[in-house]
Amino acid sequence: MFDSLSKELSGLINRLTTGTSIDRKAVEDILTDMKKILLQSDVDIELTDELIARIKKKTLDERPPAGMTLREHVLKTIYDELVVLLGDQAVGLIGKKRIMFVGLFGSGKTTTIGKLGRYLQKQGLKPAFVALDYHRPAAPQQLEQLGKQIGAPVHINAGKNPYDAAKEGLQKFTKYDTVIFDTAGRNALDKELADELKKLGEIIKPDEVLLVIPADLGKVARVQAEEFHKLVGVTGVIVSKMDGTAKAGGALAATSVTKAKVKFIGVGEKIDAFELYDPKRFVSRLLGLGDLETLLEKAKEAEIKPEAAEKLLEGRFTLQDFMEQMEAMSKMGGLSSIMKMIPGLGGKIPEEMMETQESRMKNFKVIIQSMTKQERETPSLINASRIKRIAKGSGRTEADVRELLNQYDKAKKLMKSFGGAAGMQRGQLKNLAKQFGFKF
Ligand SMILES: Nc1nc2c(ncn2[C@@H]2O[C@H](COP(=O)(O)OP(=O)(O)O)[C@@H](O)[C@H]2O)c(=O)[nH]1
Ligand SMILES: [Mg+2]
Structure with missing residues (x-):
């Protein structure tokens, strides 16, 4: 979704939050790039100029509020000003007949x-x-x-x-x-x-x-x-x-x-x-700060429990969870839209991979349904003879079953590795997000 804009802006934010030191010059460079990005996204030039000027004034002419580093101050100002640029929240449709x-x-x-x-x-x-x-x-x-x-x-x-x-x-x-x-x-x-x-x-x-x-x-x-x-x-x-x-x-x-x-x-x-x-x-x-609130709200709509969403975020799941999550995911608008809502994950997984993944899910479901409860909870139990039985039971080939197990392992590893990488940033991001008024 809004891929290029999001990719570019979150790249910018990454530069801001992970660079070794940040000074006036670094802020100016970042704002110059931000202007380019907004213009590429067809934001009106006047609006863009005003926005950049306001951010400059707040971050370079004024001191960061007490307790905030320059880095955090710049990030918060960029965030606040983009929110202003992209509009107020509208009232919903309550009671509209x-x-x-x-x-x-x-x-x-x-x-x-x-x-x-x-x-x-x-x-x-x-x-x-x-x-x-x-x-x-x-x-x-x-x-x-x-x-x-x-x-x-x-x-x-x-x-x-x-x-x-x-x-x-x-x-x-x-x-x-x-x-x-x-x-x-x-x-x-x-x-x-x-x-x-x-x-x-x-x-x-x-x-x-x-x-x-x-x-x-x-x-x-x-x-x-x-x-x-x-x-x-x-x-x-x-x-x-x-x-x-x-x-x-x-x-x-x-x-x-x-x-x-x-x-x-x-x-x-x-x-x-x-x-x-x-x-x-x-x-x-x-900005790639993630959107846990929307994610959890979608999870609620799709009737999956917040704990399940947490499990998914942390890469802790059994094959049974894998299947339930695949179902929930398709209700939540597919894997790709979910990934984009997870802090630190936005845009890191190629779109083609998502698509094949989504089409395979249907096949996987049938296979998982042919497994015993024990096998679903402890996939490491599944040896060659069990694979044979599962393949027969589900009307799929043994290669299909192996592929599922493979995918499950990969997905688990992937989530874990992201969990780790994003996890290090997550503490920082959470702090910032709190300052922005997000609840966790
Ligand atoms: N990718 C994408 N396509 C959309 C979206 N909304 C509508 N479309 C497509 O736009 C085309 C025109 O939509 P339609 O509802 O018939 O437009 P109408 O003439 O205004 O009623 C259809 O092919 C829709 O599938 C959207 O959010 N994303
Ligand atoms: Mg129409």
Whole structure:
């Protein structure tokens, strides 16, 4: 996610936190590089200049607060200022009954509605969807599919009339907690789209109008957010496709200066690739400080116990845990998104490795299910004859079973080695994180 930006910024932070000594010159160099990184990520030049100037003033012209070294002071200032750049935390969606989605073609509206529906369900709410996009022929079916996938009802108007669809949807779904309306997009915010959205707004009287903006717009996102806001009174923005672009930082910074705040981000095509946008957490992840809070929250959503997440972090696990964790991981959005939330791990594992890993997991599960309880708890017991039996029982080859054992060993070693390396830094990071107001 936001890979290049995160990699570069966490590299910078590494330089700051691990360099032997740090003086004025080192801070200046780091800030020069930081400016380059932000510009590459399409953050507006004016915003970038102001940000760098503020950090310089605070770190080079003012003394660090008592008890803080220059290093810590610089890190904290960078963190604070990035949080300001990337926006305030928005209020969530509590109690919103009617949500209208708006945005241009292909921005990710329909996909995001599916994600939001799932998100609401996880909070114990019952969402329903109404298709208002009759402009693109397959659009209602796309929404219908998503509804099926998460078990939410979808209303489609037989006459393909968006206004009728909106009225019918309102009548039909009075018993649902939240009704989400999927409007049509266009290539640009032209008069036709403007008229349609206005008219729909009058019928629906939404509590919330969410604008979906793809992250690859970069700083142009600002103009789009302002235009939509003027027209339909956007109450929140969702920045989609954060996973696929180097411009994500630019898009977030650009929207943060508009009236409409970013409420959620979309980080992939899958239905769970969706997060509440919290600039503090986001920045700590960008800087490679890890995001234990989000990790534990996701673990809660996926119904795995915090102890299990801790075990995973520390590399203590049996094959039974391995299997449960594989299942939980896929619920939490896959191995790669989890790795990025662990302090000191962000970006250290190649993406291809993650992908093969994820596809193998399914196979592994079947194999583990053919093992005895004892074997799962103490994998070292598994000798050649047991391998034979397990292979037979699971309908896989012996080579498959060996591969699983191999992978398990590797994963364990990998986590341990990272645990050690990151562990040394972890104490330091925890201290700093505490100063930033994180709870552990
Ligand atoms: N990688 C990625 N793709 C996304 C994301 N959100 C949407 N998409 C893709 O963007 C394309 C357009 O999405 P769609 O929901 O149909 O856009 P709409 O025209 O605004 O309704 C689809 O191929 C989606 O799978 C995201 O967060 N990440
Ligand atoms: Mg759509």
